[in-house]
Amino acid sequence: MGRKPSFLQCESGAAVVEQAIVMTALLGLLFGIINFGMVLWVQASLYFAAESAARCASVNATTCGSATAIQTYASNQYFGQSVGATNPFTYSASGCGHTVTGNYTYSLTIPLFGTYSLPLSATACFP
Numbered sequence: 001m002g003r004k005p006s007f008l009q010c011e012s013g014a015a016v017v018e019q020a021i022v023m024t025a026l027l028g029l030l031f032g033i034i035n036f037g038m039v040l041w042v043q044a045s046l047y048f049a050a051e052s053a054a055r056c057a058s059v060n061a062t063t064c065g066s067a068t069a070i071q072t073y074a075s076n077q078y079f080g081q082s083v084g085a086t087n088p089f090t091y092s093a094s095g096c097g098h099t100v101t102g103n104y105t106y107s108l109t110i111p112l113f114g115t116y117s118l119p120l121s122a123t124a125c126f127p
Contacts, residue, residue, distance in 0.1 A: 050123060053073045053124075
């Protein structure tokens, strides 16, 4: 007859514990990569909309003849996450030409690590 292993020598649940530790880190990394891609997408969309609206203000007076029309045009060019009811774009006629700025606060949520607010901003000036 064989001896039964003691509690400290038993390895029957080691694989499950190891997998739980590795999966926690792996899932955190995976969701972090996905959120990082979303942040880049929103930032690129903000910049595209600001750049398009600044150019429209400079070359197309019929479509972008007023500050409100320019802000609306920028909102229509924005294709990122929903920014809600408020318009995140502002317009000013500065020294460099027509300047459009877009601001958005991205809510970065990574499971097991928490939620963070990430302010994003894009500015474009077209002479």
